[in-house]
Amino acid sequence: MKSLKHLFGIADLDREQIEYLVNLGDSFIDINRRSLKKAPTLRGKTVINLFFENSTRTRTSFEIAGKRLSADVINISASTSATKKGESLLDTGQTLAAMQPHVLVIRHSISGTCEFLAEHLENTAIVNAGDGAHEHPTQILTDLLTLKQAWGTPEGKTITMVGDIAHSRVARSHLLAAKKLGYKMRIVAPRTLLPAEVERYGCEVYHDFDEALPGSDAVYMLRVQSERLTDSCAFPSIREYHEAYGLNSQRLKKAGDDCLVLHPGPMNRGVEIATDVADSVKSHILAQVEHGVAIRMAVLAALCGGDGGDDGKE
């Protein structure tokens, strides 16, 4: 298998690498459930979480992942406003890289931030924890692990993704992964929340949620950001959005009994997802969160050259 130097996005991974990371993540689930949640895999390794955007779950997930594998983990939350200009982003990156971490985990609102920094930093593996509306690879690997647990394989299944596709890095990464792993994506949104020529990903495009539901094996709800209302007239009101694109238990019935519900979090209850669905047995949303830690352990281990079974050998 091609070895991994950085993890920028699903676009750079082939099927074998994706499956390797998902399987490696699978093998880490147990550690997280043990009472002694520690493995020596990354002993002596330094991981810096550099987050330019607010994030609780992803940052915590990376932090726990690193710590449970015995890495030294440092968290830095940089305010986006202070670092919006490129040079300070580069300076921040170079400054941290000069401290010789093994891995720099980066989240930034500008698409392509990881590729850009990697051009200028040496000897540091970069992990994309979400860049603009571009990619969010660890979320997709997390979802794939969740689906593996539920289905064995996603191949041949249909995932219906609903919401702000235009601004979603989760959507783009999934659309890329679907092609590589052989599952179908249906995307559902008003045209105001779809990016140009999105059908070129090979997905099916719906504006009517109810039409998209029959035949769906999973429904993946995306968070709706209220600033889309004021900034870009993307939809007229939360009320109307919920009526057209919100998921409740009544609507979910159209998808059939075995349909799973996914959400990358954080949820807006009563907006894109109703509580009766979010808390139902069909919801795998908390499983996604749990698997997120395992996947991030796998990614850090893969980038640092450990596969989880070497007990910290160099």
Next chain:
Amino acid sequence: MPKLKIENGHVIDPANGIDKKTDLWVEDGKVTAIGKHSGTADQIIDAAGKIVCPGLIDMHVHLREPGQEWKEDIESGSRAAVAGGITSMCCMPNTGPHIDHAGIARQIIERSDQVGLCNVHPIGAVTKNLNGKELTEMRELTRAGCVAFSDDGAPIWHAGVMRKALEYSASFGYMIIQHAEELALTKDGCINEGWISTQLGVTGMPVEGEDSMISRDIMLTRRADARYHVAHISSKGGVKMVRDAKAEGLHVTTEAAPHHFALTEEEVLGFNVDAKMSPPLRTEEDRLAVIEGLRDGTIEVIATDHAPHHEDDKRCGLSCAAFGIVGLETMLPVSLGLVRDHVLSMSDMIAKMTCNPAKLLNLDSGTLSVGAEADITIFDAGATWTLDREKLVSKGKNTPWHGKKMTGQVNHTIKAGRIVYQNGQIC
């Protein structure tokens, strides 16, 4: 001044219909004769195998002086120009302060005269401070040397102001150059909107941003009976509208930048900040429409939109990098691709960088007529070289052609009879 003979070159002077192997004679800074005749010269340039043409004109350049001299200044821009075979250029008014009053226009011309390499003709602002609200004193600016008017970089958004600008300028025969972009449609955009912007997850600038502005402006131009020039046209729809306007008899003209007929949005893949400019690189369909516009004469001018930036302004993510690329030193080799691809004859290509812009702007330059100022470019259309950004003469190194093989190389640039550039050296 010594008497100069440029011998055995292929002399192409589109304005006078000259396209033959002959000699060119220069004395006292003027063209004195074209043809084989006996006579002694103090200095001879052997131009065998080379094209000898009027010094090139680039009617769309950002020289950054005054105000942003770390990006470019009149001297460095002039040096880059002559290295690219350009002996006259028009500089856009988005300097600091803007070219919205006569003093700045005069200062730029004085400074370029001191540098003495390349004519610099300022383009005056249409509105004060490029604010899109109040018209500048266009008559005064014209007396100070401005050759046309534009708020380039700050499109004139307000239709009422644009109407008045066209009507007022039309009263005196001035030309308005518009950077056609409906900002309400292109807000936060950084590349063409389409499959590439979707894949990269960046906000796009839809082609309708350009087309809707051109459409509106042509209507206003019709009513005002004005002279309207579309800067750096990049869209299929825009080219069609200009073609139709011309057929209707309106005074609508346009220019294309080499990057818009040589490159497409694909260039941006991998977050290439040196392929980010406004208007953005567009689709292959748009590129081919621009080429067709050049071929059929809808687009009469090639101009670069030379936009030098410091690397600090480019060394960040795609969405925050500055718009624009340098162009002075690549205009000729990139445009020669049109000749190699049989889109244009050599003479027609040269016309788009010499007599055509000269005619639009009422410049004396752009020809080799006997008695004309001896601004001459000598180039080898077949010479190949590899572009190294660090070797660009411009302070700006922001080019999408770094590392690319270029075909066509300037050998000599002559300004008013004086050799100002010769085989890689600025003299």
